[in-house]
Amino acid sequence: MQFIKAPLPIENLEAFNSLKALITAGLEQGGVERFLKSLGTGIQIRDFEGIAAAGLLDRDGQKAKPLYDSLNVTDQAQVREFYLTAVEEIDPKMRRKYKKIFRYS
Numbered sequence: 874m875q876f877i878k879a880p881l882p883i884e885n886l887e888a889f890n891s892l893k894a895l896i897t898a899g900l901e902q903g904g905v906e907r908f909l910k911s912l913g914t915g916i917q918i919r920d921f922e923g924i925a926a927a928g929l930l931d932r933d934g935q936k937a938k939p940l941y942d943s944l945n946v947t948d949q950a951q952v953r954e955f956y957l958t959a960v961e962e963i964d965p966k967m968r969r970k971y972k973k974i975f976r977y978s
């Protein structure tokens with residue numbers, strides 16, 4: 874039997890979708906290596922709040938941190954889940970190349 878996640882309504886859909894777009898753009902095939910290199914500052918790849926605060930996903934005048942802060946707790950949790958799922962879908966070749974970033978410490 875497959876697990877089916879119950880849908881939770883998003884309260885701030887505009888900020889939520891903007892954050893998803895920033896995450897997608899940061900982790901897309903062409904930009905993922907630049908993103909992974911930027912994590913050399915000691916921020917863990919699974920620490921979305923730290924990544925947002927450091928501005929590592931900011932693009933075109935949109936800043937991830939204020940968007941994230943404008944969301945309620947459940948919307949923030951769904952953004953983190955979306956981000957972590959996207960991280961796990963990074964190309965295995967990139968994951969091997971940057972294996973220190975992906976290890977659990």
